[in-house]
Amino acid sequence: MPELPEVHGYKVYIDSTILHKTIISMDCRDKKLLKKAYGDFEKFLVGEQLTFTRRIGKYLFVNTTGPKVLVMHFGMTGRPSYYKEADDRPKFGHIVLAFDNDFHFAFENKRKFGWWDLIDSIADYKQDHGLSDDARELSFEDFKNSLSTRKTDIKKVLLDQSVAAGVGNWMADEILYQAKMHPQKKIENMTETDVKAVFDAMKKVIEVAIENDAHYDSFPEDFLMHFREKEGTCFHTGGPIEKIKVGGRATYFSPKWQEK
Template sequence: MPELPEVHGYKVYIDSTSLHKKITALDCRDKRLLKKPLVDFENALLGESLTETVRIGKYLFLKTTGPKILIMHFGMTGRPNYYKDPDDRPRFGHIVLTFENGFHLAFENKRKFGWWELVDDIEDYRKETNLSKDARELSLEEFKEALATRKTDIKKVLLDQSVSAGVGNWMADEILYQAQMHPKHKVKDLTEAQIKSIYDAMKHIIETAIEHDAHYADFPEDFLIHNRKEGATCYHTGVEIEKIKVGGRSTYFSPKWQKL
């Protein structure tokens, strides 16, 4: 599933291809991906241009020359695809914007968990949906405050988008691996030093992933992502990586490196 670093890459991609071009057509092959009627999107987008993108966690907000803001959420397999020849429309490009220069922006969405929405204000939407500030922008104090009333497993809390918007499953595992923290460690039992260690690991992983365009093979060799499967070898200890369920999500950790 696209997480913060991947969606950051999508933002950069759209910024470099699709802004400041008048939208002349909108084609949607599956209206279930639209949170509002198709006519609302046509009224909001046709004849307008995309002017700016803003990312909060896994959500990408696209401002327009009109009053509405388009939200793209990429679900499990979504991604943008900018192309010219209509014959190059990707197989799973279920929604396509066409620009006056003849190019197209497809919203690829193989498993159809992604969606589009229209809103009037980004901050209002963030508050209404209980999103935290983007995890990349969170201060240590804001992170501490978000954890203050939590009592459950740290892995489960890291996945809560009201705590650290943009952190998904692989990132949460990586954060806890880098911080040497067991995924079932209770938040209420964390020390100040442990909270800072988790926060620092989160920031390090976000910046590293963005620096490498979320291309996992280029991540530092001590990252769990290279061995994130059951039975693989922990970089630090040589013991086998274990797989458990935390909050209903598959979770990978090193039992000797991340002791409970």
């Protein structure tokens, strides 16, 4: 699933391709991907321009010259595609906008878990959906306060979008590996030093992933992503990587490196 770094890359791509061009038509092959009626999308998008984007976690908000904000969520396999010839529409480009410069924008969505919505206010949407500040922008004080009343595993908390919007499963595993923290460490047993270690590791993982366009092969050699598999070999200890379930999610960690 696209997580914060991938969606950041999509934001950069969209910023460099489809902004400030007039939308002349819209086509949707599967209207189940739209959170509002198709007619509403045509009404509020066709004839308008997309002006700027804002990302909060895995959500991408696109302001328009009209009264509505377009929300994109990329689901499991979603991604943007900008192309010229109509015949070049991607196979899984289920939603397409056409612009007055004769180019097109496709929202590719192979498994159809992604979706679009139209909203009035980003701030209201953020509050209504219980989103924290974006994990890249999150302050240590807000992160620490979010953990202060929790009594569960740190891995579960990292996946809570009201705590660190944008952190998904692979990122949580990587953050805890870099922080040398066991994924089942209970929040109530963590010191402020532990919490700061996790926070700093989160910021580090986000920046490394963004700098490398979420290309895992380019990550530093001590990153878990290079050996994030059962019986993989820990960079630091040479011991095996183990796989367990935490909060129903597959979790990879090094028992010798991330002691409980």
